[in-house]
Amino acid sequence: MARRARTTARRSPSAPLSPAPRVHDTTSTRRTAITPPDTRPHDTEAAGSTTTPADARQEHAVDHAAQAPTDVTLDSSRSAGPSYDAGAAVVAAAGEAVLEATRGERARSFDVADFPVPTGREEVWRFTPLDRLGGLLEDAPADPDARDVVVQAPDGVHVGTLAAGEGVRGTALVPEDRAAVLADAASPSATHVRIPREVELDGPVHVSVVGRPGSRGAGHLVVEAERHSRAVVVVEHTGGGVHADGVEVVVGDGAELTVVSLQLWDDEAVHVSQQEASVGRDASYRHIAITLGGSVVRLSSTSRYAGPGGSAEMLGVYFADSGQHLEHRSFVDHAEARCRSDVRYKGALQGETARTVWIGDVLIRAAAQGTETYELNRNLLLTEGARADSVPNLEIETGDIEGAGHASATGRFDDEQLFYLRSRGIPEEVARRLVVRGFFADVVQRIGVPAVTDRVMAAIEAELDLAVGPVAGAAAAADAVAAEPVLAGRA
């Protein structure tokens, strides 16, 4: 059983704390900081005025791995029994991590030579099973017919292609790892979806990516929402093969854009994707990652801001079965003033070798005054042997922010919840399904795109049939009632 708790922390020397927070690690320039998420309106700006360990700490990174039956939580204000919604964490000190000096210094480049073949020990690759990537990191040509990309767009949407360096391509997404740089190089012609200025779409743009089993594919999609437009773009990945690709998103000033990336791959598929957005002044960007299918899926979702007042909401839902490695890496780079970000990823795991990883990076640079950010990851281990890693990293380089918080918890099914529900007559399989649906409910309801919500719930229902068995006989009536509110998307 692996169980690690590790904290690293960084703080810019140019942003002094007064009084100094309690220092948990031994290096003189490093400070350990943990911010209770439930006090986020006022916690981190409190850096200059608080003294208790819990709220004086300001930034940290924790590394968390859990395998059933161990419950791991970063939340310190839990009541008895596992809880998914408790407060903040206290994790002891360290400085042993081999991270970049700061997340903002990670290499970004269009040159393949800048990203050598990884060994697996690199911070960015250490959670990923490199031996299962099917040669995806080798510099070999992609099969031309590996992916079928079909765009269905409402009237008024421009659909075309972009060569490297053409138009906005390359302005928002710069490759950050070897898979991304290879994908970009192998995609001379990117798919381009542009929502013209002030156009508000009634229905979503649908981009279907179907992978051919046994193939090796690469792709690049550019979504450009011009200023004051409003749109939803759903990118749906199905089929098989080994795929590296990029989704580049440019959200113009004042635009509202939701990008949904559905990973509904066949069992044997491998998919590594960098999805990166530039969020304009006063723009609202929502990125939603739904990962249910595929052998190995590694999706990196990044939000950067091109002006003040932007908002990024990044949601994730994943459900891993035996044999699946589902990895999500979110990064919010706050470099502009008065921007907001809200990151929420929830996952369930079932089966001996089910594996998930969530790395949640948030960087608040010195210029990002008035930032408000929160990130959360919850994992529900449905069976023994599954393993979830959860690593929130929060770096803060200015004391002048509205709030910064995080929560991370990984736990088993709560037997007391089951007892409570069953003691009201609810059969065990219905009770289990109720608990799992409830676990996902808040994130699923935030999706806000009915067609996507329905598909996600249907997919979760199918996973539940595997996890706790289909509900039959008299219990089916109760289960149908139990499923209603979530399916209806009501709170």
Add this chain to the structure above:
Amino acid sequence: MATLQIRDLHVSVETDGEPTEILRGVDLTIDSGQTHAIMGPNGSGKSTLAYSIAGHPKYTITGGTVTLDGQDVLAMSVDERARAGLFLAMQYPVEVPGVTVSNFLRTAKTALDGEAPALRHWVKDVRTAMADLRMDPAFAERNVNEGFSGGEKKRHEILQMELLKPKFAILDETDSGLDVDALKIVSDGVNRVREGGEVGVLLITHYTRILRYVRPDVVHVFVAGRVAETGGPELADELEENGYDRFVSAVAAS
């Protein structure tokens, strides 16, 4: 008329890997329409009795029987017991994140009845019961017990008792932690259910206070894992005056 019969019930729990006997031969018979109070000092096994009847997996039955109209309750699963007509109002109700009260109540009702309740009647019943318990209608859309105050949790338990209409309800220290206003509201709720004359109530309490609002037909004094004495309401009055000392020392002497 229904009867819940407990005969020579022995229950133990694991502590530090060793079984510890908590209930040492409980005998109790309660008919529908009756209210029995079970009173006893801390650690006497009152809550163990409640959870054992409900079927909590932490408790191991080592001897005796529990029957509901002759049916073997101990052979039933937790949810089967509830569907047979047993209800436990818990002292520490459990939070269920992401599951709203309204969804929970309707799912439970459907499970008990085998079919979904007619929506219009059901919504009206829920609204009425909530209003009677002075619960804000917004409660229905909150997640089960999540962020509820102690008093809200207890009202929510009694709300379930009113709506799910059990044959026998066991109230495990429903009165503890309530201020007098909340205690009256909760007691009124229990009395509304009792007025139907069909439910049997096993009222487990540490204090006599609730018995002023919910008059029991029978009072059992519970000491060291068994019923030490059974009497009428006047037994509660004696406890009010003199406490448990007489019973505790009698058990210690025997």
